[in-house]
Amino acid sequence: MMTQTILHKAGTRGHADHGWLKSFHTFSFANYFNPERVQFGALRVLNDDQVSGGMGFGEHPHQNMEIISIALEGELQHEDSMGNMTVIKPGEIQAMSAGTGITHKEFNKDKNKPVKFLQIWIIPNQQNVTPRYDQVNIEEKGKVNQLLQILSPDPKAEGVWIHQNAWFHLGKFDQDTELDYEMKLKGNGVYFFVLKGNVTVNDQALEHRDGFGIWDTDKINIKASAGAEVLLMEVPMS
Structure with missing residues (x-):
């Protein structure tokens, strides 16, 4: 793959x-x-x-x-x-x-x-x-330097739910952080949208309001700088 x-x-x-x-x-x-x-x-x-x-x-x-x-x-x-x-x-x-x-x-x-x-x-x-x-x-959860789930297909899970096998996560970082995101569903892709600061996704450097889509993978590496905010949207590709 x-x-x-x-x-x-x-x-x-x-x-x-x-x-x-x-x-x-x-x-x-x-x-x-x-x-x-x-x-x-x-x-x-x-x-x-x-x-x-x-x-x-x-x-x-x-x-x-x-x-x-x-x-x-x-x-x-x-x-x-x-x-x-x-x-x-x-x-x-x-x-x-x-x-x-x-x-x-x-x-x-x-x-x-x-x-x-x-x-x-x-x-x-x-x-x-x-x-x-x-x-x-979604802010009252108070998670920083990790990914907070804000949307899913599950009415009982964290965040809102929708009629689609999609998962959204929000990352807010007050220190330099490295983490991995694992796909929830085979065949999905993730679209990253940078709200603030600088984020590197699988070695691709991203800045304020850049968008980056990635698919045909199981795991994605994320490096976020202090002060960065990023929205991850995992969605079916077909």
């Missing part, structure tokens, strides 16, 4: 500036289309969004997609057709199974400061499920 990799440097991402919304697209989205960057296995969208104070996304529909939001700075207000009215704050992760169809809107609760968050779409392994909502605090 020959390990396969793909590198997406931060500066090569698609970019949209709508004034109130500044967004970087790792994969093809809206007006950004790159035939070589449509998805990484079941990982279909990775948007790095900043929304100006008091602004937001009006009501819009989704179906048959697992939608994950991770707040990085500020507070994101969420309302949906399931009756949920919540605020996502840094240290929290939200997952929605759109299934047979939902509508929702998101906006910046603060009139003065921008909100920054990741919006991630995962293609589900089941169609037309009953829509559902999940939100948990």
Whole structure:
């Protein structure tokens, strides 16, 4: 088995500036289309969004997609057709199974400061499920210099759960750390997204907002510098 990799440097991402919304697209989205960057296995969208104070996304529909939001700075207000009215704050992760169809809107609760968050779409392994909502605090676990599981297919496990054999881990490091990540499922790959600092994955040096996909392997070596933060997204490749 020959390990396969793909590198997406931060500066090569698609970019949209709508004034109130500044967004970087790792994969093809809206007006950004790159035939070589449509998805990484079941990982279909990775948007790095900043929304100006008091602004937001009006009501819009989704179906048959697992939608994950991770707040990085500020507070994101969420309302949906399931009756949920919540605020996502840094240290929290939200997952929605759109299934047979939902509508929702998101906006910046603060009139003065921008909100920054990741919006991630995962293609589900089941169609037309009953829509559902999940939100948990991932920061209160307080793990540093190791990988914290924040998403899985198991409703009883740590973090949120989705309809897909996917596992997300978040690593925050306050000292130089080396560790290995072992694949949860044969045939999966891992997409690394660097939130802060410097991380080296299997000898590939990565910086702020770089993305790096790796598959056809059982184990991955990670070296993180002090102050680094990285998101690992393990997803099926087919």
